[in-house]
Amino acid sequence: MLIIGLTGGIGSGKTAASDFFADAGIQVVDADIVAREVVEPGEPAWQAIKHRYGQSALLEDDTLNRAWLRQKVFSDPAERQWLEGETHPRIRESLIRQLSEASSPYAILVSPLLFESGQSELVSRTLVVDVPVETQVERACARDANAEDQIRRIIAAQIPREERLSKATEVVDNSGSPDDLYKQLQALHEKYLTLSQA
Ligand code: ADP
Numbered sequence: 001m002l003i004i005g006l007t008g009g010i011g012s013g014k015t016a017a018s019d020f021f022a023d024a025g026i027q028v029v030d031a032d033i034v035a036r037e038v039v040e041p042g043e044p045a046w047q048a049i050k051h052r053y054g055q056s057a058l059l060e061d062d063t064l065n066r067a068w069l070r071q072k073v074f075s076d077p078a079e080r081q082w083l084e085g086e087t088h089p090r091i092r093e094s095l096i097r098q099l100s101e102a103s104s105p106y107a108i109l110v111s112p113l114l115f116e117s118g119q120s121e122l123v124s125r126t127l128v129v130d131v132p133v134e135t136q137v138e139r140a141c142a143r144d145a146n147a148e149d150q151i152r153r154i155i156a157a158q159i160p161r162e163e164r165l166s167k168a169t170e171v172v173d174n175s176g177s178p179d180d181l182y183k184q185l186q187a188l189h190e191k192y193l194t195l196s197q198a
Helices: 014-023 031-037 044-057 066-074 077-100 133-144 148-157 161-167 178-197
Strands: 002-007 027-030 106-110 125-130 170-173
Touching: 002 014, 002 178, 014 027, 014 106, 014 125, 014 178, 027 031, 027 077, 031 077, 031 106, 044 066, 044 077, 066 077, 077 106, 106 178, 125 161, 133 148, 170 178
Parallel strands: 002 106, 002 125, 027 106, 125 170
Antiparallel strands: none
8 A cells, every 4th residue: 555644834835735636536545633532531541641640631521631631741851751652653553454455556654753753654655745844834824823833833743844855755845826736746746645555
């Protein structure tokens, strides 16, 4: 099975690109969604978190208190390691299962942290959606009504643009219009269909 890892910084256009592939009938597995699924109430990782930290790690509806947990692991690397040990293998397992169940000619794994998380090991090729940092900031701010400094902090926590580009098998430039993006993606879709038949 040909699996393409789709990534890019916040606001680069990953969602726009993955929507294009989904509309073309390609199975898209979203690492962000899977990361949330493994900590839903009752799931094994959720149980482990509840057992370790008690009710303070949960909100009233029993979903994770993400702000509390973020603070916990931010101030303590050992806690971060523990939490990642509980969640990362389960995320990986679920990604592998969902990708292996895909019935389209090839599949897409979309992940904001494809390179940072080691999820790039699950894919045969990587596709980076690229825009200049200033465009990232502009579009992410407009989308999320987030403060600019918060977007810049998220960008700073992701791998630098140049490094991401150097790791890419393919790059699409999303600094133009959505149509410019779709033209590049259509050409890649055709290339991936050919590769999937090889
Ligand atoms: P990501 O998923 O990488 O964070 P999105 O696909 O959500 O990025 O794109 C960020 C924002 O920019 C969204 O509001 C989206 O509609 C908009 N956007 C994406 N591509 C373009 C484009 N080529 N021109 C203008 N706006 C765009």
